[in-house]
Amino acid sequence: MWRCEQFKEELPQYVADGEPASPYYRALRAHLASCPSCQEELQRLRWVEEALRCWPKVPAPSALLERVMQAIVEQPHSVRMQERWQPLTWEVWVPALAVLAGLMIAVFSLPPHLLNAPVAVPGEEASQLWARDLASWESWLEGHREIVGTVWNGVFAALAVFGIGFALASWDALGREWWKEVERYFADLGNQVRLFFRRIH
Amino acid sequence: MVSDPLAELVARCQEGDVAAFRELVQKTQDEVYNLAYRVLGNSQEAEDIVQEVYLRVWRALPGFRGEARFSSWLYRITLNACLNRRRELRTQLHVLDAEEALEQLAAPAHENPVELAIEHERKASLWRAVSRLPRKYRLVLTMFYQQQLSYKEIAEHLALPLGTVKAHLNRARRALAGLLRRKREKKSEDKDVAV
Ligand SMILES: [Zn+2]
Numbered sequence: 001m002w003r004c005e006q007f008k009e010e011l012p013q014y015v016a017d018g019e020p021a022s023p024y025y026r027a028l029r030a031h032l033a034s035c036p037s038c039q040e041e042l043q044r045l046r047w048v049e050e051a052l053r054c055w056p057k058v059p060a061p062s063a064l065l066e067r068v069m070q071a072i073v074e075q076p077h078s079v080r081m082q083e084r085w086q087p088l089t090w091e092v093w094v095p096a097l098a099v100l101a102g103l104m105i106a107v108f109s110l111p112p113h114l115l116n117a118p119v120a121v122p123g124e125e126a127s128q129l130w131a132r133d134l135a136s137w138e139s140w141l142e143g144h145r146e147i148v149g150t151v152w153n154g155v156f157a158a159l160a161v162f163g164i165g166f167a168l169a170s171w172d173a174l175g176r177e178w179w180k181e182v183e184r185y186f187a188d189l190g191n192q193v194r195l196f197f198r199r200i201h
Numbered sequence: 202m203v204s205d206p207l208a209e210l211v212a213r214c215q216e217g218d219v220a221a222f223r224e225l226v227q228k229t230q231d232e233v234y235n236l237a238y239r240v241l242g243n244s245q246e247a248e249d250i251v252q253e254v255y256l257r258v259w260r261a262l263p264g265f266r267g268e269a270r271f272s273s274w275l276y277r278i279t280l281n282a283c284l285n286r287r288r289e290l291r292t293q294l295h296v297l298d299a300e301e302a303l304e305q306l307a308a309p310a311h312e313n314p315v316e317l318a319i320e321h322e323r324k325a326s327l328w329r330a331v332s333r334l335p336r337k338y339r340l341v342l343t344m345f346y347q348q349q350l351s352y353k354e355i356a357e358h359l360a361l362p363l364g365t366v367k368a369h370l371n372r373a374r375r376a377l378a379g380l381l382r383r384k385r386e387k388k389s390e391d392k393d394v395a396v
Contacts, residue, residue: 048374051323052342065226069223071256072219072259
């Protein structure tokens with residue numbers, strides 16, 4: 001009897017595999033030939049297998065597509081924009097470049113003697129020290145107005161070229177078409193306006 | 202990189218193309234809905250889950266790098282959403298008796314063409330019986346017979362060993378055959394009493 005139970009454990013896989021003639025199932029086939037109980041189980045499993053093979057899927061209701069698309073379109077603008085710009089990570093590199101540019105401008109505009117530690121004259125107060133430094137820095141700026149202006153302009157121009165170039169390169173690498181992006185931006189904007197009016201109605 | 206029949210459409214969706222996404226939903230919604238319906242056993246719940254799944258997909262698409270087929274990725278998202286929802290619902294849903302659905306399973310084997318309809322009705326009873334099996338059986342049966350996934354794919358999706366997947370399937374098949382047997386025995390006992 002326990003051997004029967006063992007064979008019955010094997011039966012579902014045997015049926016599901018299409019009752020193969022492999023040596024693996026030789027003992028099972030020999031047992032089946034002489035065991036009515038296992039033959040009955042085989043018949044039932046064959047029927048179950050056949051019924052499961054033609055088990056129909058439940059199709060999605062026809063209105064579901066519109067419902068899903070409505071939900072997609074009505075997502076908050078900020079979420080959709082965030083998704084779109086994510087690969088460019090503007091949020092990261094724009095502020096980073098701004099900080100870098102600020103540091104560069106500050107360093108370039110500093111009078112050279114301020115890059116060295118200020119030397120305090122004995123008896124001088126801290127505030128007096130700062131006032132002296134500020135005054136000397138202002139007079140240095142006065143004296144080098146043109147150099148400072150050139151550095152400012154140069155840094156700005158380089159930054160603009162670098163920023164625009166970087167953005168275009170990223171855009172191109174992602175296969176984006178800028179007019180499509182602009183189009184979508186305005187479509188989003190229009191959608192937000194529509195939603196706003198619907199909400200206040 | 203896996204070759205993916207949906208790759209081109211997916212790429213367009215990643216650029217934020219809503220029309221492409223619509224096409225993608227249209228092409229994949231039946232699979233998603235069917236799985237949700239089989240796991241949750243309720244059309245309203247299934248519709249809610251389908252909407253949730255596609256919203257998640259839309260949000261996560263820019264991060265989809267195509268390491269796996271899109272359909273596998275979608276499948277995983279659907280499955281997770283369904284199982285989470287199922288966990289929430291578990292206490293609310295009442296469990297139906299498995300044998301309740303098997304009333305017609307013990308009908309005698311058909312011998313003439315008229316009984317083809319009866320045969321179909323018997324199969325329908327079996328399909329209904331599946332929906333009343335424990336969830337883990339229902340899930341593997343749906344994945345194997347309806348989504349036509351291989352044992353290996355099911356094992357990957359459910360993070361189970363291959364042997365466990367086969368064992369679940371075999372136990373489910375035996376359970377269905379067992380219900381069939383019990384019904385037939387019950388019918389023949391009734392007949393004996395009547396005689
Ligand atoms: Zn036997």
